[in-house]
Amino acid sequence: MNVVERKRLARLAARARRAELVTETASRCASEHLVQLVKDRAPRVVAGYMPIGSEMDPTQALRDLLPTTAIALPVTLDAGLALVFREWTPGSAMSRSKFGVMVPAEGKLLSPDLVIVPMLAFDRFGHRLGYGGGYYDRTLEEFRSCRSVLAVGFAHSGQEVDMLDTESTDQPLDVIVTEKGIQRPDAS
Ligand SMILES: Nc1nc2c(c(=O)[nH]1)N(C=O)[C@@H](CNc1ccc(C(=O)N[C@@H](CCC(=O)O)C(=O)O)cc1)CN2
Numbered sequence: 001m002n003v004v005e006r007k008r009l010a011r012l013a014a015r016a017r018r019a020e021l022v023t024e025t026a027s028r029c030a031s032e033h034l035v036q037l038v039k040d041r042a043p044r045v046v047a048g049y050m051p052i053g054s055e056m057d058p059t060q061a062l063r064d065l066l067p068t069t070a071i072a073l074p075v076t077l078d079a080g081l082a083l084v085f086r087e088w089t090p091g092s093a094m095s096r097s098k099f100g101v102m103v104p105a106e107g108k109l110l111s112p113d114l115v116i117v118p119m120l121a122f123d124r125f126g127h128r129l130g131y132g133g134g135y136y137d138r139t140l141e142e143f144r145s146c147r148s149v150l151a152v153g154f155a156h157s158g159q160e161v162d163m164l165d166t167e168s169t170d171q172p173l174d175v176i177v178t179e180k181g182i183q184r185p186d187a188s
């Protein structure tokens, strides 16, 4: 079995496992840790996401950060391209993307210096498994080729697995925030 097939199977397992993990307490605790991390780092622009399925929900944290930090949300262009990020406030008009994700219908494009990254699973080395579009990998690679950006994985602690399969294009997470706190990846 090759790495692409192993990732596909890992996605199925991770998706089923994650659906069991959602609780309001977990989401509140994780949001508090996320707000603390962002405040410590003081970025100019934070990229969040609007959750789908049973992703950890960052929207309360985004609202709490708004008075001090500009917030942007990801917009997919064509397959194979990096994400772009559009400014968001709670009053923004939203539309549903072809992936079922809510995206700002308009608003200026911003360059985030901290990106909150959704995922299906992660390991303690900071590897992440997403839905398989490669969008965050391409985006982080593009950003990291010309400036520094902090990639913050946001998930339930139960989404951690022993070790994920990786490809050369996988971009590592710099830090992982769960309801249990802030984790720095081990060197792999
Ligand atoms: N909340 C969120 N926004 C995001 C992403 C993401 O993973 N999560 N993306 C990350 O790249 C980009 C959108 N790309 C996506 C690519 C594939 C699927 C996908 O396969 N979705 C599942 C259903 C998800 C569910 O309900 O659990 C599917 O269509 O089967 C979703 C988003 C940008 N915005």
Ligand SMILES: Nc1ncnc2c1ncn2[C@@H]1O[C@H](COP(=O)(O)OP(=O)(O)OP(=O)(O)O)[C@@H](O)[C@H]1O
Pocket: 004, 007, 128, 129, 130, 131, 132, 133, 134, 135, 136, 137, 138, 141, 167, 169, 170
């Ligand atoms: N920078 C890149 N350039 C070319 N191909 C890439 C790049 N990044 C990822 N890919 C390709 O995209 C495909 C999907 O990548 P991967 O399985 O890592 O997606 P993912 O991280 O789960 O998805 P997402 O980031 O959208 O949540 C892989 O086959 C990978 O080789």
